Amino acid sequence: MTVRICFIRHGETDWNVAKRIQGQTDIPLNETGHSQALAMAFNAAHYNFSAIYSSDLSRAYHTAQMVATRRGLEVITVAHLRERHYGIFQGITAEEGAKRHPEAHAHYVSRNLEYDFETGESLNGFAQRVGMAIDDLIRHHSGQIIAAVSHAGVLDIVYRKATGRPLHTARDFVIPNCALNWFHFDGQGWHLEAWDDHHHLAKVLMESAE
Numbered sequence: 001m002t003v004r005i006c007f008i009r010h011g012e013t014d015w016n017v018a019k020r021i022q023g024q025t026d027i028p029l030n031e032t033g034h035s036q037a038l039a040m041a042f043n044a045a046h047y048n049f050s051a052i053y054s055s056d057l058s059r060a061y062h063t064a065q066m067v068a069t070r071r072g073l074e075v076i077t078v079a080h081l082r083e084r085h086y087g088i089f090q091g092i093t094a095e096e097g098a099k100r101h102p103e104a105h106a107h108y109v110s111r112n113l114e115y116d117f118e119t120g121e122s123l124n125g126f127a128q129r130v131g132m133a134i135d136d137l138i139r140h141h142s143g144q145i146i147a148a149v150s151h152a153g154v155l156d157i158v159y160r161k162a163t164g165r166p167l168h169t170a171r172d173f174v175i176p177n178c179a180l181n182w183f184h185f186d187g188q189g190w191h192l193e194a195w196d197d198h199h200h201l202a203k204v205l206m207e208s209a210e
Helices: 014-018 031-044 058-071 094-100 102-110 123-140 152-163
Strands: 003-009 051-054 075-077 145-150 180-186 189-197
Touching (some): 003 031, 003 123, 003 152
């Protein structure tokens, strides 16, 4: 039985604007992010979601709350929907990383599948975690429509899985804050339905930085 999932990246944070790598650092929404989440929730309220899931990091959880409130649902947090842990790169920009940790930056740019930033998570390990989280959602929501608010890295994994793009290649698609991204999952695999619906953000300042 098919399950439809609307994946949503959280609203903007100050670290997004500064292009700081957040990873699993718990950075809250900024004023623009809050406005983005409100606008997105107004659009998403038109869909009959059976459940609203979220990463347990506050920027995702508070974004999800906007949707859940309009639908009269509670947000269910799932730690496995967290962003990738970037270890020694968390809290710095890629430019700073190139200066402080040139070897690590080379792995970052090349999307080395096994490099874990010394204290973080490898890309392969991250992808496996995301896959496990989504498989669990599918098992619990056969025939339903659900929403999942998460992070750019998680949406990157889902998009690649659904479109057949390998993990190690450079990203050639955008992942805006608070856009609606639709997938369906069946016995044959993961499938992309629609990507980057952000018409509801036309009057809200958008920042696409990671």
